[in-house]
Structure formats: C-alpha cells, structure tokens
Amino acid sequence: MPGAIELRGVTLVRRTQEEFHYDLKRTVFDLLRGRMRAIRRRTVLDGIDATIDHGEKIGVIGANGSGKSTILKLMAGVLEPTRGTVRTQGTIAPLIELGVGFEPELTLEENIIFYGVLLGHAEALVRASVDEILDFAELSEVRDAPTKTLSSGMGARLGFAIATQWRPDILLLDEVLAVGDERFRRKCGARLDRFWDAHSTIVVVSHDMEYIKRTCRRVIWVDHGTVRFDGESAEGVERYLKSVPSGEYVRGEELIAVASRHARGEIVVRGTSPTDQGRKVFLIREGRRHWVTSPAWYEKAGYGWDDIVHVDDTAILEVPEGDVLA
C-alpha cells in the first residue's frame, strides 16, 4: 500500500524575487533592442525523496529559508514540482498562513462558507457547520459583522476553526500553534490532539524543537533544499542543533559590542564553556548573559536561528551571568 504522502525526486526551481516586477513597456523595449533579460531562477528544493505513511506524525525542521514551508506547500498542492512527483492520498487540511484571504467586506458567516468550499467541502456541509465553527472561534456574537472588523488574531482563530472543523486524512501545520492568546492556543492544541490521536497523517513545520521531539517520532531535517536527515526525531533534532548555521564568531568585549549594535540591543549567542556541559544558548543583554533553557523561548521572543551568533568556549565566561530564560 502506498504512503499517504510520497515525494519522489522532488526538485523545485523558482524565479528569484528580483524578477517580481515586469512590465510590457520594458519588455517591448528589450525586444526592440534585441536583448531579452534571461530569467533568473533558483533551486529551492533539490531531489527530495520521502514517503510518509498513513497516520504518521512527522516534523520538518531546518533553518529559515531552507525549504520547509515550500515542502508543505508542495504537499498541499499549492506548488507543483519542477521535476519529480508529489502524490498524496486523501483529504488535506492545510494550516498555512491562517486568516489570509478572507474577504473583508463580507460577514464572518459568508467567509466561512466561501473558505470551507475552497478547502474542498460541500457547501451544504459547511453551512451546517457554521455555528460550530463560530463557537469554536469564540466569535458567535459577531457572526453578521463584516470580517474587516476582526483583529488579526481573531482572523487567525477563525481560519484555524474552519480548517480544523473536519478531520482531514492529512494535516499540514506551518507554525500555526501560535494562534491567539495563551488560552486559545491551548484550546487549539487540544483540538489538534484529537487529530493526533486519530489516524490523521500530520506534517508539522516548527522551530520549536521540544514540541517536535515530544509530538513526532520522525523528523526530516531540510538544509538548503535537500534532506540532511530523515529518521528518529531526537537524533534528528540533536544533529540539527549541533550543525552550525551560518553566522559570525566573536568573543569577549566584542560580544557585548555586537550586542549593543544589534537592533534590539541584544544578541543570542551559542557556544560551550569548560564549566557548562555541552552547548548552551545565551542571550546577551546589557552586558550580561542570560541562559536560554528552552527553544520555545525563541518563538516567544521573536528570534530566529539567523539571529544566533556563534562564540568559542571562553567567550561566554567573560560576560557576567544573568538569569535563566525559559
């Protein structure tokens, strides 16, 4: 029996962002002058192979821009591979960029019906579920209000509620666990757990390594558009964290100087020291180092892996110790 999702030699070549602006005028002039600008392209994914079985829960990890979300979009059918094949089996609920795409002038109810049908459900089924969806999103009172009156958080809540109303065969999650406030986030988590316990196949893209390790038995580590690791999640996360993403090496006073030059006056550093066991991550703020104990802290503080500066062993010791950030 084939897997729920199969990627075979998936390569994706896309136009680079600089090519976004086209116009007829320039094209006609270029034609007249006999020199068409060659289209610049970039290989975003290069020969990705993966088979995900029915009911499997898989984490996709990797640095920003490594191609994680692109893989999710290929699975969702939003993008098509340049070479290779993507096969999926069953219904898909893509939880990608929630809340984008509502029509601001229409009421919540009208948007729910529109969105539900776009997601592939029958209109009658969606109509029958409007109450439940609004109820879950805690937006029942504003049912007939134009959607433009919602805050972005409310929009994301509504998007989540619609996309998760029906149990999909395949659930694609792109960092959406940060929906709404803490309480609502827990509610979303509970709803997803239902899918998690059921037979849904789940693919989750996240920077939250603890979450990945806790919820997925298998991870795929994507690096520069290729699969660097595919296997047991604890090992994958460890290898990923050990790999040194691009960054600068600085030390001592220089570290504090770099931190104060940083837009927020802070800098995240990573390194080892003789007294600390293994690699640790610290935040340098106002000349003091704060120990970052949980990867979840990155999400909360809004830092990405690109904000990490790598230091050698002794550098961290030269900065006075501060508190612990969880």
Next chain:
Amino acid sequence: MVTTISAPPDQLRSRRLVDLVRISATRALKVRYRGTVLGILWSFANPVLMTVIYSAIFGTAFSKYYDGSVGRYVVSAFVGLVAVTFFLSSTSESLQAIVSGGSLLNKIALPPLVFPLSIVAANVFQQAVTTFPIVFVLSIVLTHDPVRVLLVPVVLAAIVMLTAGVSIALSVLFVFFRDLPHVWNIFGFILWLTSPLFYPVALVPANLRFWYALNPVGQAIAALREVAIVRGPLDLNPIVATVFAGAVALAAGAWLYRMTRREFMDLI
C-alpha cells in the same frame, strides 16, 4: 478512494471547478452589492444612461440612417451598449483576478482559472437578470421572427465566450506584465470608438471597412442587432463571425493559460 493532487480525475476536477466558480462568483456579487440600495439594478445604469446621452446628442442627427426613426436609434444604441459594456466591464475586472487571488492561491490548492471565470460568471448573472432578457424581449417585439428569437441566446453565448477568452488571457498576462491595466484602458477606449455604438456603420469610409470588420466586438454588436432589431432576410455573416471569434478567443485564452500556469506561483 484515491485522490492524487498532481492528477485528479477529469470529472472530479471539472466538478470542483464549477463549484469554485459558483461560490467565488456569489462572493463577488455579494461584495459588489453590499450596502447599495439599487443592488443589481445598477447593471442597468451604464447601458441605459449611455443610451439616453447618445440618443439626446446624436439621435436626431443620425435618425436618417435608422429609417428616420429616433426610436430605432435608441434601440440600436442600447443593444450595442449591452454587448460592449458587458465585454469591457468583465474584461477589465478580470484583468487583476489571478494576482488578487494570490493570497488564497498561496495557501489552498486551487486552479487559478477560478478567479477570472468567476468574475465573468458574476457579470453574466448580473446581465442575465437585467439587460439580456430585454434584448430577448426586443427580438420578440421588433423582429416577429422566431428564427431570430432563437438565435438571441446563441449570439449572447458567443459574446460570453469571447469575453471569457479575453478575460482569461488578460488575467494571465497581468501576472507577467503589471502595466497591462493602462494598456487595456486605452485599448478599451479604442474598441469603444471603433465599434458602431453611437454612429451608423454607413459613416465609416469604404477603404477602412475591411479593417473595421476585424473588430470582434463590432461583429458581436452587429450580430446582436441582427437578431434583436433587424427585419427582413437574415444576415448570418456577423453571427457566424461572432461565434467564430468566441471560439477562437476561448481556445486562445485556454492555450495561453495552459502554457503559462506553471509560472504563476513564482510571480504572485
């Protein structure tokens, strides 16, 4: 049941396309008429107002080309305006459709074709409850010719095909050329002037007639007038030309879409 994203069965795919176009067209109509008092009656406003203005200014002067009847001029102008306003408003609204649908296309697997088609569908619906029935009634009242009355839907369908084909092509081209709206504005104005809307074809110099006849919208107007107003022996030429233009436009739009659609997602 097995469904594969890369190659769903044709039947399922076209069924889904119809569903998507229907729901998107409904959405477009709801947005358009939200908070308007006249609602869908606005569709009348454009052709009716233009007919009034043209008739007031040119009606008497040109009446000699219309059997000396201002009434015939009025009817002729109205029928022409129905075709042209439908064509121009549908095409210029569709132009940005695929690009505007970008945020949805980037998160849900949808055929981009849905967006221009739903705008054309919304416009068809709008005219189908306002101006199109009037053309039908005119045909019954003015021609007393069952063949012409039966040909009204054929000509209207050909005009819809022509409009849909051009709309698809424009929305595809806009993905690549973002200055297209300016070009299409000018083009629309040229089309307006080179179509026999408010003047009789008899005024066009004989040496320009050949080029003049190449304007498919002009042919569509002539065809619609032929089935809705004209009496006497039926001239099939403009009708055949319009059906042909509709088929060609639709095929060309579909071809352009098919050739380029793989590139869309990199640009929207």
